Amino acid sequence: MAKPNKETLLDWYRQMVLIRRFEERCAELYQQGLIGGFLHLYIGQEATGVGAVAALGPNDHVITAYRDHGIALARGVDPNRAMAEMMGKRTGVSGGKGGSMHLADRALHMWGGYGIVGGHLPLAAGIALKMKYLEEDGVVLALMGDGSTNIGYFHESLNLSAVWDLPVVWLIENNQYGMGTAVERASGAKELIRRAMAYSSEDGSGMKMGPRVDGMDVLAVYDAVSEAAEYARKHGPVLVESLTYRLEGHSMGDPQRYRTKEEVESFVVSGPIGRFRHYLTETYKGVEKALDKLDAEALQTIDDAVEFAKSSDNPTYEDLISHVYVD
């Protein structure tokens, strides 16, 4: 596992800030009625997405749930096209037909965000099967929320991946709630990582139980997922749990009656970006200027993306009726 150098770390910082600014702007655009439907922000979870995706190579694959903006941006999706999708424009990554929950970019092996809880997990198994079947290099990183570990899709997918030794890193983004339901009110196993035991054997075959990692620490997530990916390539599936926190509501308009302001505040203080910035300034003397520059550039990138999206065309009737079938 390659130790990330300074340049790499700064790029992770850039990504995390870009995601944060992207999400903040999306919230504004939603209030202005320029984004519709459901909007689920990634604010608070940036370290998990950036650290995990950074552990992948170009031949690897990513698939996630509807809280997908951060994953898409981390994987390198063009912010212009991501923003255009938010606004339902035909220049969007999904042509304006997918929206916030459904960002895919095939060229980047970003297989999409999916709105049905757990629905993408069997797809991850299938994508991994293709690689195993054709003896291709590569692993699938399948991200999911804590809440999705309680749906049948989760159990069937993890079990199949264990039976067939599929190269999947199953990564639970445990942000402590599925909508308003805290993990311990929804899962018999409070430590979700223990679910791996259900698909593993005493002789070590089956699912490997990976670590339960501090999901607010981008370096820790990177290390954990890198190691898991290496194992998955050689042997088969690994389950990793990242402990993180969703700083905003589940989606726009969530009254958040299920948690206190104090609880949220406590995570703001220990938020992933501030923490990483602190680490960087401690590690590299005089790096502040570079970081400030990245901060400013992120804002500019988002301004440009909004401009691009606003000036893009709406989809047409032709778009409406296209791609139902292969022509």
Add this chain to the structure above:
Amino acid sequence: MADRPITYREALSSALREEMQRDERVFIMGEEVGVWGGTYAVTRGFLDEFGARRVRDTPISEMVIAGAAVGAAMAGLRPIAEIMTINFAFLALDAIINHAAKVRYMFNGQFTVPLVIRTTTGGGKQLGATHSHAPEVIFAHFPGLYVAVPGTAYDAKGMLKASIRDDNPVLFVEHSTMLQRRSPVPDDPDFLLPIGKSDIKRKGSDVTIVTYQKGLEHSLVAAEELAKEGIEAEIVDLRWLRPLDLEPVFESFKKTNRCVVVEESLPMFNVGAEVAAQIHDVCFDWMDAPVKRVAAMDIPLPYSHEIELMALPSPEKIIRAVKEVV
């Protein structure tokens, strides 16, 4: 007792509350029904009022929500299981279709399933292809299950109370865009509407519009426009897709000799297909024009609002269809 105008949401809430007060075996289970207060705020305050024994938050597990509710109903409780939206009922199809609808028959009447599964339907809110279905007609395919599709607060209340008291499994489908609609509703705690009875929502003599829920709303608007041009539409609100009550449709058709069926679901194998076939069967001698159908376009729904609206039924599309037959 006086009829008070209340919202569709209040109608649902009060129906649930009254039936829970009336019968201790009635309880609620589903995602976000308790602490959150219901995704559509229908069960707001219920957790405080009835406690965690009777208002049960579940994990995100549609299969077991529906399946465990079937078992609890077989064993003698009267569950009201909530599936957040009908899109997620696809994950519970087997429990609903193979078990809720069939255990009574399969075991020769030994079991009853006094179950209500509440869910919401409807598109047009930019939720994208997987979250924008109005697929209630799928569930109406199967004998053994009732399917309720109330389109007013009045109907929502009387039909939900009747569903909870009935011993058959009911899929109770609420419309996600109609929760704020108001209509007068009786205060009577025993206000019940009969199961499987459609209702004339507008009198007319020139064309019969058969519809429900969002289609009803659009049809009422269309009918006012048509009236300005001297075309009087009679609107039959089905209210139930099962039991399906087409008697008022036949009666109306024998007067108008024309029919347009309006629904939000997809255009093939839909409610319109069933209604048209039955009209052919029963009213062949009264037909002056083919039965027309207005439904969503035959595509998944997109996110972008511009094109999403093109795909959905509207008063304009209804007016056009009516003009083709009158």
